[in-house]
Amino acid sequence: MLEISFGANDQIVLSGRFDAGEAEKARQVFLALDRSKVVDFARLDYISSAGLGVLLAAQKKLSESGSGLKLVNMNGHIRDVFRFSGFDQIFEIE
Amino acid sequence: MSSPVSASVTRDLGALAEIARLVDGFFGATAAHPTTRYPIELALEEIFTNMVRHNAAGRSDIRIELDIRDGEVIATVTDFDAPRFDPTTDAPPPAIERQLELRTPGGLGIHLVKKMIDRIEYSHHDRTATVTLHKRAT
Numbered sequence: 334m335l336e337i338s339f340g341a342n343d344q345i346v347l348s349g350r351f352d353a354g355e356a357e358k359a360r361q362v363f364l365a366l367d368r369s370k371v372v373d374f375a376r377l378d379y380i381s382s383a384g385l386g387v388l389l390a391a392q393k394k395l396s397e398s399g400s401g402l403k404l405v406n407m408n409g410h411i412r413d414v415f416r417f418s419g420f421d422q423i424f425e426i427e
Numbered sequence: 428m429s430s431p432v433s434a435s436v437t438r439d440l441g442a443l444a445e446i447a448r449l450v451d452g453f454f455g456a457t458a459a460h461p462t463t464r465y466p467i468e469l470a471l472e473e474i475f476t477n478m479v480r481h482n483a484a485g486r487s488d489i490r491i492e493l494d495i496r497d498g499e500v501i502a503t504v505t506d507f508d509a510p511r512f513d514p515t516t517d518a519p520p521p522a523i524e525r526q527l528e529l530r531t532p533g534g535l536g537i538h539l540v541k542k543m544i545d546r547i548e549y550s551h552h553d554r555t556a557t558v559t560l561h562k563r564a565t
Contacts, residue, residue, distance in 0.1 A: 334444070352443050352447075352472055353443060353472060354440045354441060379465065379468065379469075381469055381472045381473060381476075382473060382532060382535040382539055383472075383476065383536075385532060385535060386532030386535070389530055389531075389532055393530075396527055396528075410462075413543070414539060417538070417539055417542040418521075418523060418535055418538070418539065419523030419524060419530075423526070423527045423530060
């Protein structure tokens, strides 16, 4: 189960599991963004390639207007997934 | 030491929650190091979703099994009504070095499985396709 909420400073807060079963719900939220956002991963336990695909689509759309996503507080496994995918080169990660 | 666990799940992405519960129960009762869990969980999802998406017309359920033997977690995914498609050799590799504008999510799942799992085996006999994933348990 993936929960998406808006936290302090208008950050997007992800909680739970970002898998293929949850990707469509997330796609609707992320593709509706029209400006740069910080996405807090502190409570996200898991992401698969389906989740990466949603974030990639959002990053591409935002980049057309010079905006983008900044991803913060990833756990070690999720950081590995981003590194193995080369996504650490296309997102700002902190 | 845990016993093997297994489940037969429907050919639907909604079954991922059931697979996650199976993984949860297995790792809750096993001596495998907790860091083994993420790679196994991710590999099961990627292989399962691959089977669902590329063989939506298959008429069987898909069977998931988890075991620990000889210091390895062994996860098996079996589709009993599948054409031959070996994800270890037939899936195109992603172009991970490309810049943002050129990136696509295609091929990422199997690429991640290959990165995170120690050994992957594929067999196909009489329309039964089996993918077996091996990950050191420590």
